[in-house]
Amino acid sequence: MNSLKPLLLSLLLSPLLSQANPKPLNEQLAYQLTESLTTEVGPRLAGSPGDRASVAWATKNLQALGFDKVWTEEFVTPYWQRGQARLEILSPYPQSLVLTALGGSVGTPANGIDASIVMFDSLEALIAAKPEQVKDKIVFINKAMTKDKSGSQYGKVVGARAKGAVEAARLGAKALIIRSVGTSSNRFAHTGKMTYDPAVPKIPAVAISVPDAQQLARVLTKAPEAKIKLQLDTQQTEDAVSHNVIGEITGSERPDEIVLIGAHLDSWDQGTGALDDGAGVGLVMATAALIKQQGQPKRTIRVVLYGNEEGGLVGARAYAAKHAKELDKHVLASESDFGAGRIWQFSTKFGPKSLPFAAEIQRELTPLQIQPGNNDAFGGPDVSVLKALGVPVVSLEQDGSDYFDYHHTPNDTLDKIDPAALQQNLQAWIRMTSKVANSTIDFRK
Amino acid sequence: MNSLKPLLLSLLLSPLLSQANPKPLNEQLAYQLTESLTTEVGPRLAGSPGDRASVAWATKNLQALGFDKVWTEEFVTPYWQRGQARLEILSPYPQSLVLTALGGSVGTPANGIDASIVMFDSLEALIAAKPEQVKDKIVFINKAMTKDKSGSQYGKVVGARAKGAVEAARLGAKALIIRSVGTSSNRFAHTGKMTYDPAVPKIPAVAISVPDAQQLARVLTKAPEAKIKLQLDTQQTEDAVSHNVIGEITGSERPDEIVLIGAHLDSWDQGTGALDDGAGVGLVMATAALIKQQGQPKRTIRVVLYGNEEGGLVGARAYAAKHAKELDKHVLASESDFGAGRIWQFSTKFGPKSLPFAAEIQRELTPLQIQPGNNDAFGGPDVSVLKALGVPVVSLEQDGSDYFDYHHTPNDTLDKIDPAALQQNLQAWIRMTSKVANSTIDFRK
Ligand SMILES: [Zn+2]
Ligand SMILES: [Zn+2]
Ligand SMILES: [Zn+2]
Ligand SMILES: [Zn+2]
Known part of the structure; x- marks a missing residue:
């Protein structure tokens, strides 16, 4: 754990600790909370028993951490259940493939769908196809995703997951199979949300792992007439209840001004x-708790743990609706939702007069090996809803080079987190949030 | 594919090709055969339909490769089926764990076994336990395996898999869970054969993935009283039929002297x-076929594709029994069964007078970056049965650093093979086999 030493040293030299403060920061707190959530709750799909357990966990832990106010905000959400999935090549080379349902997919009839397959390189190639190529077949979109630090390749392949079933059904397909939207060659299928169009029949949609996609492509090259059978018993309930969980450190001088730091509490199953x-x-729970330990900030720090991000920002929209009248009091919002890699870049979405202050924040981040980004920050998926309503955002951008190796698969587990990288994240979040919460800047300007 | 160039060059300079030979070797042949078997047959558990398909595949392909004789040898074998497995933590942190049955395990009653857990660091710690610690509980052996090139760590942990159920049952346990015998932090459970003792009750035995073992250990640290439920519906048939598949290149001068090169045709499911x-x-199919292309060897090269290695060398024992009277005509045996990593060392098990010839073989292997080993070669699992009966063996030792990342898991798929490394293997096998088959040495001496 030698790699922690520079961080520890830079923390000891940081402005935070130059204040008189008898209690040393617990640098492990973000990791300890993540360990606790993933061990004691585990999977927490929106609407499921795990989701309810996570709301109870968050409420209890925010209280235990000494937050000044802790509450939940209920919203209604769809509750989709994965059920069992089975995909078999029937002929000429009988074998099973590793698959998973895409989030929101309808199931098949109980005895499955038998069909031949038509393979496309991309969603665009499917859209350009003729109905006679596709009708009564199962469509297979075999588009590979490549790795990068920023996750920019995700957007290039995720369209097949989101819209593939609609486009396939429009041409008469019986079901959709996609190559997993992911960068791992391990045999895990990646789930994620897909959507339907009310004007087009709903067909089942699944992902197969990357090695299975390569295998299916080889089978189809050798035997284009291959027959497969897909069985899927997903279920959908429309009116489950879930909650955003919120904890506040009340500002000492400007309690009505809210610095929102967020993450999403739900996960795939x-x-x-x-x-x-x-x-x-x-990270965001530890950030606020540790700042309070150093003394109350001037502005209020509000930690929002969003429900049902995965199902389509359901909790984020509920939050924005409920707090519509106080959004002008949200001075800044930011979310951590890109794994646990080191933060390598800091970006803002500020008004022009606030850019000198962005440079001031950057000066505190530079010792953590974080470089300046641009003034076109994303902010994070849930927070993007607030950004669209005019709330200034920042992004502490994480190295996501291996994020899509694990994301949305069974392999997204605690052992994939490097505690030292998470500590670097925590340092950056504390410095940025403390700086903003102790300022009087209006970032809209 | 620049890394192929040195191999290609060394092949062109090798003694094999210094003979007049109009037809260039197909350096891809080993990979092509592996691709064909794993795509067109896929999993081939002994006794299963995939096993039968693999026997048909091997027979057809040995014939197509121009082997002089091709035949199968039937044997009776147990046929064990994995069925479904489910392991849930019931309380206090409900969640499912990733598991698989160990090969040969009995199932649970249909509604499963509910129990609390007792965790041990090793098989030795379990053996040293008192019955009151274990009785009516599920035993969890959480021993980690570390990586090395030679696979020497496997022997240190595989005992828990092989004998854990017997030792746990002896102390009154209801079932056995082991941490996977493997080196990957991916969420795959490793299967492999386990055994029972007729004098001790048969209890179900499963492996959980490494991340799940870590999770279960964390759960037990927080909640030693945790309750779990195991459901397993394995099935065993005692009298299935399988086959060894054999192909020969008949020796031109000493056709009754057999150089046996082998591998096992069966796989886990x-x-x-x-x-x-x-x-x-x-590798062994391509080796013999490509040697024949260069001209008939003096001795017979017999390729033996063993059935049911995984169930406990069942095909190997059948071969040794059937060929008991001609074992003295087996001048040498060797098997390739440690993945597809580069060969880094060559070892023999020869009589002392043959060691100068071992050095001659070594001289041909040195240009392939293969170092001399010792005169205590293993030979390979199936071939070890012949070795015990006095047949000289050699080992072309592969780098197995990542072998136990994939071995016996769903992740053992074609994409894990580096074609360049497999070509280096093929070169080595051709050189060793050709040298031996064209010699008159008696390796027993
Ligand atoms: Zn997600
Ligand atoms: Zn997310
Ligand atoms: Zn094996
Ligand atoms: Zn093997």
Whole structure:
């Protein structure tokens, strides 16, 4: 754990600790919270028993950490259940493939769907196809995803997951199979949300792992007439209840001005949601709690643990609706939701007069090996809803080079988090949040 | 594919090709055969339909490769089926763990076994326990395996898999859970054969993945009283039929002297058995076929593709029994069954007078970056049965650093093979086998 030493040293030299303060920061707190959530709750799909357990866990732990106010905000949400999935090549090379349902997919009839397959390189190639190529077949979109630090490749392949079933059904397909939207060659299938169009029949949609996609492509090259059978027994309930969980450190001078730091409490059901988004939950809880230990900030720091991000920002929209009248009091919002890799860049979305203050924050981040980004920050998925309503945001951008190796698979588990990298994240979140919460800047300007 | 160039060059300079020979070797042949077996047959658990398909595949392909004789040898074998497995922590932190049955395990009653857990660091610690610690509980052996090139760590942990159920049952346990015998932090459970003792009750035995073992250990640290439920519906048939598949290149001068090169045709059912042992099958088939292309060897080269290695060398014992009277005509035996990593060392088990010839073989292997080993070669698992009966063996030792990342898991698939490394293997096998088959040395002396 030698790699922790520079961080420890830089923390000891940081402005935070130059204040008189008898109690040393617990640098392990973000990791400890992530460990606790992923072990004691585990998977927490929106609407499930795990989701309810996570709300109870968050409420209890925010209280235990000494937050000044802790409460939950209920919202209604769909509750989708994965059920069992089975995909078999029937002929000429009988074997089973590793698959998982895409989030929101309808199931098949109980005895499954038997069909031949038509393979496309991309969603665009499917859209350009003729109905006679596709009708009564199962469509297989075999588009590979490549790795990068920023996750920019995700957007290039995720369309097949989101819209593939609609486009396939429009041409008469019986079901959709996609190659997993992910960068791992391990035999895990990646789930994630898909959508339907009310004007087009709903067909089942699944992902197969990358090695299975390569195998299916080889089978189809050798035997284009291959027959497969898909069985899927997903279920959907429309009116489950879930909650956003909120904890506040009340500002000492400007309590009505809110610095919102967030993460999402829900996860997909296949793994324990350590990278997505247990690490984010641990980070923002620890950030606010540790800042309070150093003394009350001037502005209020509000930790928002969003429910049902994965199902389509359901909790984020509920939050924005409920707090519509106080959004102008949200001086800043930011979310941690890109795993647990080191933060390598800091970006803002500020008004022009606030850019000198962005440079001031940056000066505190530079010792953590974080470089300046741009003034076009994303902010994070849940926080993007607030950004669209005019709330200034910042992004502490994480190295996501291996994020899509694990994301949305059974392999998203605690052991994939490097505690030293999470500590670097915690340092950065504390410095940025403390700086903003102790300022009087209006970042809209 | 620049890394192939040195191999290609060294092949062109090798004694084999210094003979007049119009037809260039197909350096891809081992990979092509492995690709064909793992794609067209896939998993091939002894006794299963995949096993029968693999016997048909091997027979057809040995014939197509121009072997002089091709035949099968039937044997009776147990046929064990994995069925479904489910392991849930019931309280206090409900969640499912990733598991798989150990090969040969009995199932649970249909509604499962509910119990609390007692955790041990090793098989030795379990053996040293008192019955009152274990009685009516589920035993969890949480011993980690570390990586090395030679696989020497496997022997240190596999005892828990092989004998854990007997030792746990002896102390009154209801079931056995082991941490996977493997080196990967991916969430795959490793299967492999376990055994029972007729004098001790048979209890179900499963492995959980490494991240799940870590999770269960964390749960037990927080909640030693945790309750779990195990459901397993394995099935065992005692009298299935399988086959060894044999192909020969008949010796031109000493046709009755047999150089046996082998691999096992069966695989576990979770993956497609690419590393274990599709690569070995591809290698020994290609070796003999490519040597014949260069001209008939003096001695007979017999390729033996063993059935049911995984269930306990069942095919190997059948071969030794059937060929008991001609074992003295087996001048040498060797097996490829340690994945598809580069060969880094060559070892023999020869009589002392043959050691100068071992050095001659070594001289041909040195240009392939293969170092001299010792005169205590293992030979390979199936071939070890012949070795015990006095047949000289050699080992072309592969780098197995990542073998136990994939071995016996769903992740043992074709994409894990580096074609360049497999070509280096093929070169080595051709050189060693050709040298031996064209010599007159008696390796027993
Ligand atoms: Zn997320
Ligand atoms: Zn996600
Ligand atoms: Zn093997
Ligand atoms: Zn094996």
